[in-house]
Amino acid sequence: MAETLTKQDIIKDENIVYKKTKLMTDKVLSYCPGCGHGTTHRLVMEVIDELDAQANTIGIAPVGCSVLAYEFMDIDMQEAAHGRAPALATAIKRLMPDKFVFTYQGDGDLAAIGTGETIHAANRGENITIIFVNNGIYGMTGGQMAPTTLPGMKSSTCPYGRDVKMMGYPLKITELIARLPGTYFVTRQAVHTPANVRKTKKAIRKAFDLQKQNKGLTFVEVVSNCNSGWKMTPVKANQWMVDNMFPFYPLGDIKVDGELVK
Amino acid sequence: MAKVKGDIVVDIERCKGCEVCIDACPTHTIAMSEDVNGKGYHYMQNVHDACTGCTNCAIVCPDGVITVYRVKI
Numbered sequence: 001m002a003e004t005l006t007k008q009d010i011i012k013d014e015n016i017v018y019k020k021t022k023l024m025t026d027k028v029l030s031y032c033p034g035c036g037h038g039t040t041h042r043l044v045m046e047v048i049d050e051l052d053a054q055a056n057t058i059g060i061a062p063v064g065c066s067v068l069a070y071e072f073m074d075i076d077m078q079e080a081a082h083g084r085a086p087a088l089a090t091a092i093k094r095l096m097p098d099k100f101v102f103t104y105q106g107d108g109d110l111a112a113i114g115t116g117e118t119i120h121a122a123n124r125g126e127n128i129t130i131i132f133v134n135n136g137i138y139g140m141t142g143g144q145m146a147p148t149t150l151p152g153m154k155s156s157t158c159p160y161g162r163d164v165k166m167m168g169y170p171l172k173i174t175e176l177i178a179r180l181p182g183t184y185f186v187t188r189q190a191v192h193t194p195a196n197v198r199k200t201k202k203a204i205r206k207a208f209d210l211q212k213q214n215k216g217l218t219f220v221e222v223v224s225n226c227n228s229g230w231k232m233t234p235v236k237a238n239q240w241m242v243d244n245m246f247p248f249y250p251l252g253d254i255k256v257d258g259e260l261v262k
Numbered sequence: 263m264a265k266v267k268g269d270i271v272v273d274i275e276r277c278k279g280c281e282v283c284i285d286a287c288p289t290h291t292i293a294m295s296e297d298v299n300g301k302g303y304h305y306m307q308n309v310h311d312a313c314t315g316c317t318n319c320a321i322v323c324p325d326g327v328i329t330v331y332r333v334k335i
Contacts, residue, residue, distance in 0.1 A: 005267060005335060010268065010269040010332075010333050012331070015332055016329060018317040018320040020327075028276055028325075029325050033279055033303070033324075034282050034324060035324055037324070038323075038324030038326065039322065042326050191322070193285075194286050194317075194318040194321050197321045198321070227280075235280075235281050235284075
Protein backbone atom coordinates (compact mmCIF):
# COMPACT_ATOMS: atom_id res chain seq x y z
CA MET A 1 0.00 0.00 0.00
CA ALA A 2 2.72 2.43 1.04
CA GLU A 3 4.66 1.80 -2.15
CA THR A 4 1.77 2.83 -4.32
CA LEU A 5 1.34 6.17 -2.58
CA THR A 6 2.83 8.83 -4.82
CA LYS A 7 3.40 12.52 -4.25
CA GLN A 8 0.28 13.28 -6.27
CA ASP A 9 -1.82 11.15 -3.91
CA ILE A 10 -0.65 13.10 -0.87
CA ILE A 11 -0.67 16.62 -2.28
CA LYS A 12 -4.40 17.15 -2.56
CA ASP A 13 -6.53 19.90 -1.08
CA GLU A 14 -8.41 17.50 1.21
CA ASN A 15 -5.13 16.39 2.84
CA ILE A 16 -3.98 19.86 3.88
CA VAL A 17 -3.16 19.95 7.59
CA TYR A 18 -1.42 23.31 7.72
CA LYS A 19 -1.53 26.30 5.44
CA LYS A 20 -0.67 29.96 5.89
CA THR A 21 -3.83 31.67 7.08
CA LYS A 22 -5.74 33.76 4.54
CA LEU A 23 -5.59 36.71 6.93
CA MET A 24 -1.92 37.11 6.09
CA THR A 25 -1.58 38.85 2.74
CA ASP A 26 0.60 37.38 0.00
CA LYS A 27 3.06 40.24 0.25
CA VAL A 28 6.60 39.12 1.03
CA LEU A 29 7.38 40.05 4.65
CA SER A 30 9.90 42.85 5.02
CA TYR A 31 11.63 41.10 7.93
CA CYS A 32 15.09 39.55 7.92
CA PRO A 33 15.30 35.76 7.43
CA GLY A 34 14.43 33.92 10.65
CA CYS A 35 12.93 36.93 12.45
CA GLY A 36 10.26 36.14 15.04
CA HIS A 37 8.04 38.97 13.79
CA GLY A 38 6.75 36.88 10.89
CA THR A 39 5.72 34.02 13.16
CA THR A 40 4.10 36.37 15.65
CA HIS A 41 2.16 38.14 12.87
CA ARG A 42 0.87 34.81 11.65
CA LEU A 43 -0.14 33.64 15.14
CA VAL A 44 -2.17 36.80 15.75
CA MET A 45 -3.88 36.37 12.39
CA GLU A 46 -4.57 32.67 13.06
CA VAL A 47 -6.23 33.56 16.36
CA ILE A 48 -8.38 36.22 14.68
CA ASP A 49 -9.25 33.68 11.99
CA GLU A 50 -10.28 31.17 14.69
CA LEU A 51 -12.43 33.81 16.36
CA ASP A 52 -13.92 34.61 12.95
CA ALA A 53 -13.27 38.26 13.71
CA GLN A 54 -11.63 39.56 10.55
CA ALA A 55 -14.30 42.26 10.18
CA ASN A 56 -14.41 43.02 13.92
CA THR A 57 -10.75 43.55 14.67
CA ILE A 58 -8.72 46.73 14.54
CA GLY A 59 -4.97 46.47 14.88
CA ILE A 60 -2.55 49.26 15.67
CA ALA A 61 0.79 49.15 13.87
CA PRO A 62 3.79 50.63 15.66
CA VAL A 63 6.97 52.31 14.52
CA GLY A 64 9.94 49.99 14.24
CA CYS A 65 10.63 46.88 12.21
CA SER A 66 6.93 46.04 12.21
CA VAL A 67 5.91 49.49 10.96
CA LEU A 68 4.51 47.88 7.81
CA ALA A 69 2.39 45.36 9.74
CA TYR A 70 -0.71 46.80 8.05
CA GLU A 71 0.64 45.58 4.72
CA PHE A 72 0.80 41.99 5.94
CA MET A 73 -2.29 41.67 8.12
CA ASP A 74 -5.50 41.59 6.13
CA ILE A 75 -7.62 43.37 8.74
CA ASP A 76 -8.38 47.00 9.55
CA MET A 77 -5.21 48.62 10.81
CA GLN A 78 -4.21 52.05 12.00
CA GLU A 79 -0.66 53.34 12.11
CA ALA A 80 0.33 55.10 15.34
CA ALA A 81 3.00 57.69 16.00
CA HIS A 82 6.11 56.27 17.64
CA GLY A 83 5.15 54.73 20.98
CA ARG A 84 1.58 56.02 20.91
CA ALA A 85 -0.13 52.77 19.95
CA PRO A 86 -1.77 52.13 23.37
CA ALA A 87 -3.17 55.68 23.39
CA LEU A 88 -4.63 55.20 19.93
CA ALA A 89 -5.96 51.77 20.90
CA THR A 90 -7.63 53.34 23.94
CA ALA A 91 -9.46 55.81 21.71
CA ILE A 92 -10.55 53.17 19.20
CA LYS A 93 -11.70 50.74 21.90
CA ARG A 94 -13.70 53.43 23.69
CA LEU A 95 -15.38 54.52 20.46
CA MET A 96 -16.02 50.97 19.28
CA PRO A 97 -16.22 48.79 22.41
CA ASP A 98 -17.57 45.77 20.53
CA LYS A 99 -14.47 45.42 18.34
CA PHE A 100 -11.30 43.53 19.17
CA VAL A 101 -8.50 46.09 19.44
CA PHE A 102 -4.86 45.11 19.69
CA THR A 103 -1.53 46.85 19.40
CA TYR A 104 1.55 45.18 17.98
CA GLN A 105 4.71 46.78 19.30
CA GLY A 106 8.44 46.23 19.57
CA ASP A 107 10.64 47.01 22.53
CA GLY A 108 11.93 50.33 21.20
CA ASP A 109 8.36 51.46 20.67
CA LEU A 110 6.72 50.08 23.81
CA ALA A 111 9.50 50.17 26.39
CA ALA A 112 11.35 53.34 25.39
CA ILE A 113 9.43 56.18 23.76
CA GLY A 114 6.03 54.68 24.59
CA THR A 115 6.61 53.77 28.25
CA GLY A 116 4.22 56.47 29.45
CA GLU A 117 1.41 55.44 27.10
CA THR A 118 1.90 51.76 27.91
CA ILE A 119 1.93 52.16 31.68
CA HIS A 120 -1.04 54.53 31.76
CA ALA A 121 -3.12 52.41 29.39
CA ALA A 122 -2.37 49.42 31.65
CA ASN A 123 -3.12 51.40 34.78
CA ARG A 124 -6.45 52.59 33.40
CA GLY A 125 -7.30 48.96 32.66
CA GLU A 126 -8.21 49.55 29.03
CA ASN A 127 -9.77 46.49 27.40
CA ILE A 128 -7.11 46.11 24.76
CA THR A 129 -4.53 43.46 23.94
CA ILE A 130 -0.89 44.40 23.58
CA ILE A 131 1.43 42.09 21.64
CA PHE A 132 4.97 43.06 22.60
CA VAL A 133 7.91 41.68 20.62
CA ASN A 134 11.11 42.00 22.63
CA ASN A 135 14.44 41.43 20.91
CA GLY A 136 16.58 43.60 23.18
CA ILE A 137 17.69 45.96 20.44
CA TYR A 138 16.54 48.65 18.03
CA GLY A 139 16.44 46.41 14.97
CA MET A 140 15.21 48.70 12.20
CA THR A 141 17.59 51.59 12.78
CA GLY A 142 20.73 49.47 12.89
CA GLY A 143 20.98 47.57 16.16
CA GLN A 144 21.34 50.36 18.70
CA MET A 145 21.02 49.77 22.44
CA ALA A 146 17.42 49.63 23.65
CA PRO A 147 16.06 49.82 27.22
CA THR A 148 15.74 46.02 27.07
CA THR A 149 19.35 45.34 26.02
CA LEU A 150 20.94 42.86 28.44
CA PRO A 151 23.87 43.85 30.69
CA GLY A 152 27.08 43.18 28.78
CA MET A 153 25.26 42.69 25.47
CA LYS A 154 26.95 44.32 22.50
CA SER A 155 25.10 46.65 20.17
CA SER A 156 26.17 49.32 17.71
CA THR A 157 25.97 52.04 20.38
CA CYS A 158 27.57 49.94 23.13
CA PRO A 159 30.23 48.00 21.18
CA TYR A 160 32.00 46.89 24.38
CA GLY A 161 28.79 45.62 25.92
CA ARG A 162 26.18 47.42 28.00
CA ASP A 163 27.86 48.84 31.08
CA VAL A 164 25.11 49.12 33.68
CA LYS A 165 27.05 51.67 35.72
CA MET A 166 26.96 54.14 32.86
CA MET A 167 23.98 53.04 30.75
CA GLY A 168 21.60 51.82 33.40
CA TYR A 169 19.83 48.50 33.83
CA PRO A 170 17.54 46.74 31.35
CA LEU A 171 13.87 47.46 31.85
CA LYS A 172 11.61 44.49 32.58
CA ILE A 173 8.50 46.30 31.42
CA THR A 174 6.36 43.16 31.45
CA GLU A 175 6.98 42.56 35.17
CA LEU A 176 6.42 46.26 35.76
CA ILE A 177 3.01 46.43 34.16
CA ALA A 178 1.95 43.09 35.68
CA ARG A 179 2.00 44.86 39.05
CA LEU A 180 -0.57 47.43 37.94
CA PRO A 181 -4.15 46.67 39.00
CA GLY A 182 -5.55 47.39 35.51
CA THR A 183 -3.92 44.39 33.86
CA TYR A 184 -5.66 41.02 33.91
CA PHE A 185 -3.43 38.63 31.96
CA VAL A 186 0.31 39.15 31.46
CA THR A 187 2.55 36.50 29.97
CA ARG A 188 5.93 36.08 28.32
CA GLN A 189 6.41 33.61 25.48
CA ALA A 190 8.76 32.89 22.56
CA VAL A 191 8.43 31.62 18.99
CA HIS A 192 11.74 29.87 18.29
CA THR A 193 10.54 26.23 18.52
CA PRO A 194 7.28 24.53 17.50
CA ALA A 195 6.35 23.94 21.17
CA ASN A 196 6.85 27.60 22.02
CA VAL A 197 4.89 28.68 18.96
CA ARG A 198 1.94 26.57 20.11
CA LYS A 199 2.14 28.01 23.64
CA THR A 200 2.31 31.55 22.28
CA LYS A 201 -0.74 30.96 20.14
CA LYS A 202 -2.66 29.71 23.17
CA ALA A 203 -1.59 32.80 25.11
CA ILE A 204 -2.71 35.15 22.32
CA ARG A 205 -6.02 33.29 22.07
CA LYS A 206 -6.52 33.64 25.81
CA ALA A 207 -5.71 37.34 25.65
CA PHE A 208 -8.31 37.94 22.92
CA ASP A 209 -10.93 35.83 24.74
CA LEU A 210 -10.38 37.88 27.91
CA GLN A 211 -10.65 41.09 25.95
CA LYS A 212 -14.09 39.99 24.80
CA GLN A 213 -15.11 39.59 28.44
CA ASN A 214 -13.90 43.15 29.22
CA LYS A 215 -11.56 41.95 31.94
CA GLY A 216 -8.88 44.59 31.51
CA LEU A 217 -5.63 44.93 29.66
CA THR A 218 -4.08 41.73 28.37
CA PHE A 219 -0.39 41.68 27.53
CA VAL A 220 1.60 39.06 25.63
CA GLU A 221 5.35 39.53 25.40
CA VAL A 222 7.15 37.50 22.75
CA VAL A 223 10.90 37.24 23.30
CA SER A 224 12.34 37.17 19.81
CA ASN A 225 15.69 37.06 18.09
CA CYS A 226 17.25 39.83 16.00
CA ASN A 227 19.82 37.97 13.98
CA SER A 228 20.81 41.02 11.91
CA GLY A 229 21.18 43.23 14.98
CA TRP A 230 22.96 40.54 16.96
CA LYS A 231 25.16 39.69 13.93
CA MET A 232 24.40 35.96 13.97
CA THR A 233 22.73 33.38 11.76
CA PRO A 234 19.05 32.81 12.63
CA VAL A 235 19.71 29.40 14.21
CA LYS A 236 22.64 30.73 16.27
CA ALA A 237 20.60 33.76 17.27
CA ASN A 238 17.85 31.46 18.57
CA GLN A 239 20.44 29.52 20.57
CA TRP A 240 21.91 32.76 21.92
CA MET A 241 18.42 33.84 22.89
CA VAL A 242 17.88 30.60 24.85
CA ASP A 243 21.26 30.93 26.59
CA ASN A 244 21.19 34.65 27.38
CA MET A 245 17.75 36.22 26.98
CA PHE A 246 15.69 33.55 28.77
CA PRO A 247 17.63 33.66 32.08
CA PHE A 248 16.89 37.39 32.25
CA TYR A 249 13.45 37.27 30.64
CA PRO A 250 12.06 33.94 31.93
CA LEU A 251 9.17 32.51 29.91
CA GLY A 252 5.78 31.82 31.43
CA ASP A 253 2.69 33.51 32.77
CA ILE A 254 3.29 36.44 35.11
CA LYS A 255 -0.28 37.39 35.90
CA VAL A 256 -3.27 35.13 35.39
CA ASP A 257 -6.88 36.12 36.13
CA GLY A 258 -5.72 39.33 37.76
CA GLU A 259 -3.44 37.51 40.24
CA LEU A 260 0.35 37.61 40.13
CA VAL A 261 1.70 34.08 39.75
CA LYS A 262 5.39 34.95 39.57
CA MET B 263 -1.06 1.00 14.19
CA ALA B 264 -2.20 3.49 11.69
CA LYS B 265 0.68 5.01 9.82
CA VAL B 266 0.76 8.48 8.44
CA LYS B 267 2.58 9.88 5.51
CA GLY B 268 3.10 13.53 4.88
CA ASP B 269 4.51 15.88 2.35
CA ILE B 270 5.21 19.57 2.11
CA VAL B 271 4.94 22.15 -0.63
CA VAL B 272 7.27 25.12 -0.34
CA ASP B 273 6.63 28.53 -1.83
CA ILE B 274 10.19 28.74 -3.12
CA GLU B 275 10.16 32.40 -4.09
CA ARG B 276 9.06 33.50 -0.59
CA CYS B 277 11.55 31.31 1.32
CA LYS B 278 14.39 33.32 2.84
CA GLY B 279 16.60 30.36 3.76
CA CYS B 280 16.73 31.03 7.52
CA GLU B 281 17.02 27.26 8.29
CA VAL B 282 14.83 27.49 11.41
CA CYS B 283 12.61 24.74 9.95
CA ILE B 284 15.56 22.34 9.62
CA ASP B 285 16.13 22.47 13.39
CA ALA B 286 12.43 21.92 14.01
CA CYS B 287 12.04 18.83 11.78
CA PRO B 288 11.98 15.65 13.94
CA THR B 289 12.62 13.29 11.01
CA HIS B 290 15.37 15.31 9.31
CA THR B 291 13.40 15.30 6.10
CA ILE B 292 14.24 18.81 4.98
CA ALA B 293 17.49 20.44 3.90
CA MET B 294 18.59 23.53 2.06
CA SER B 295 18.77 23.42 -1.71
CA GLU B 296 21.94 24.00 -3.65
CA ASP B 297 20.05 26.25 -6.04
CA VAL B 298 18.92 29.73 -5.16
CA ASN B 299 15.57 31.40 -5.70
CA GLY B 300 14.91 34.69 -7.47
CA LYS B 301 16.13 36.68 -4.49
CA GLY B 302 19.35 34.71 -4.14
CA TYR B 303 18.38 32.67 -1.08
CA HIS B 304 18.93 28.93 -0.77
CA TYR B 305 15.46 27.56 -0.16
CA MET B 306 14.33 24.59 1.91
CA GLN B 307 13.20 21.38 0.27
CA ASN B 308 12.20 17.80 1.01
CA VAL B 309 15.22 15.56 0.60
CA HIS B 310 13.75 12.16 1.49
CA ASP B 311 10.31 10.77 2.12
CA ALA B 312 10.34 10.39 5.91
CA CYS B 313 7.88 13.27 6.35
CA THR B 314 5.05 12.50 8.76
CA GLY B 315 3.15 15.74 8.21
CA CYS B 316 3.74 16.88 11.80
CA THR B 317 3.56 20.59 10.73
CA ASN B 318 6.50 21.58 12.95
CA CYS B 319 8.40 23.18 10.07
CA ALA B 320 5.35 25.10 8.91
CA ILE B 321 4.48 26.59 12.28
CA VAL B 322 7.99 27.85 13.03
CA CYS B 323 8.47 29.27 9.53
CA PRO B 324 8.48 33.05 9.98
CA ASP B 325 7.40 33.63 6.39
CA GLY B 326 4.66 30.99 6.28
CA VAL B 327 5.96 29.44 3.05
CA ILE B 328 5.18 25.81 3.90
CA THR B 329 1.93 23.98 3.24
CA VAL B 330 1.70 20.56 4.88
CA TYR B 331 -0.29 17.57 3.64
CA ARG B 332 -0.93 14.35 5.52
CA VAL B 333 -2.67 11.05 4.72
CA LYS B 334 -3.35 7.97 6.82
CA ILE B 335 -2.30 4.64 5.35
